Amino acid sequence: MQPLLSTTAHPLPDRSTRTASSEQASVPPLLARPVAQAAALHARIWHGLFGSPGPGAAELLALSAVARQRTVLAGRMVFERGEPAGSLMLAAGGDVALGWRGSDGVFHVERPVSGPAWLDQSAAWLNQPHAMDARAASEALIVELPLEPVQALLERHPGLARHLLKSLAREVHGLAMNTHELMHKDAAARFAAWLMQRLPAGAETGAAAPLRLCERKRDIASQLAITPETLSRLMRSLNRQGVISVAGYSVQVLDVAALRRLAESG
Amino acid sequence: MQPLLSTTAHPLPDRSTRTASSEQASVPPLLARPVAQAAALHARIWHGLFGSPGPGAAELLALSAVARQRTVLAGRMVFERGEPAGSLMLAAGGDVALGWRGSDGVFHVERPVSGPAWLDQSAAWLNQPHAMDARAASEALIVELPLEPVQALLERHPGLARHLLKSLAREVHGLAMNTHELMHKDAAARFAAWLMQRLPAGAETGAAAPLRLCERKRDIASQLAITPETLSRLMRSLNRQGVISVAGYSVQVLDVAALRRLAESG
DNA sequence: CGACGAGTTGAATGACGTCAAACACAGTGG
């Protein structure tokens, strides 16, 4: 029916391979190498969380001192909705999916996260339970910052507060954008925006380098709050319009300008 | 057509009266009374923002010292999207609508806020412009906390950081709930949840006291991300099912349990 | 091979938006 496009199913993205390589890049050295280098790696994690300019070396060291870490195997829960949250939670490395598990046992991804990144920095401050489930998509290094010690830290390192406030503010900003998108954009615009987000920064016009989807399409759909069927139809429609070119899990954006127009229509 | 229900239009809620009375209650004394009592009122404002237990007296005093205030007349903009945000912004009293002005000049309310409450506590920390427009719905007392002095304050009063973090965390929590609702609930469920929220705390089952809508229905609709037409049909449908009883701007919830079921379906 | 899960496709259904008309009320000026 569409001879120019292979509509056949394609193999799933190889999660185990991807997992392994992403861990090679960021996590395992932390566990395997001598302490001095581990500290340098900690610094890189904090940098990912706080951006730059981040907290000073002394403050980061103090943070590292109160941090408790553990690894969570792929597929296991990091924390569950309703569980009391005594700590600020973050993923130092690996991939974690924030979402919720339906009554049928299926996990719905609402926000995929790839370390280093915060998992829940708000529940602990409010003395409330976690509001979502968090499930490791790959083996992940989870860091917990227990609230009490962090508060004590703020007394001794007031400069740290500014960075914690900043990262919370970043989350507010992101959530507000997200809400706005959901309220005012249709599925096509949201998907276009999703694609734009993972376009390498360079590509401003014309065609861009091929892009590889590294999640199941059903998970992409659930981030966009649409059904897998609708996502499939959307991709086919954009493909037919010549905006993107789809082959299984690899997508090439052919017309960045058109995609941007779509993403901003709303 | 519906002899049991008056379906005729009803006069708008009297905004000017409502405005005046809400200001009588919270704002004007601050401007009119001696300094000692003004401080007490400041305390009440901070309490509204931070909850309890809030910051200590010394910290509140320091906050008050760096605060700059101004009043904004009903209908004027408090700040606009894109405007640089050098301060944490809050409404000490009066009603402010957060939203955005469409290209046609119509203002779409996304979140109504009634002082004391934060208007924008995130943009300033990120050195970013405001992400939304804010428009005074009634005459409002606006307080700005310029970022620089607040940061200096954090050095001297580390305990303050905890409360700022907490209020930001509260906003994260609220936004996350909102996002979740938009993603997974249909219009009827969202409206039911909206009604539940403004039900007095006492009413758990059966019928509840009549409720008076004090915004234009089109503004309620835009908070729910639906059109006024859909809201009208929803109210009629709930009325027909006997869950609520509608007469113009006054709504009585007849069956709290059914409403809760609706609100949680999704 | 057969079972299973992921993805795709089509038809039917439903939810919600759009458009246009009518109505209610407030305020205005005769």
Added chain:
DNA sequence: CCACTGTGTTTGACGTCATTCAACTCGTCG
């Protein structure tokens, strides 16, 4: 008192977008 106007809401007809349900294909794993 009565038209007249403007804004807000209601209602109906209709269209569009997205979900649902049910097949069907492909690839993997046993």
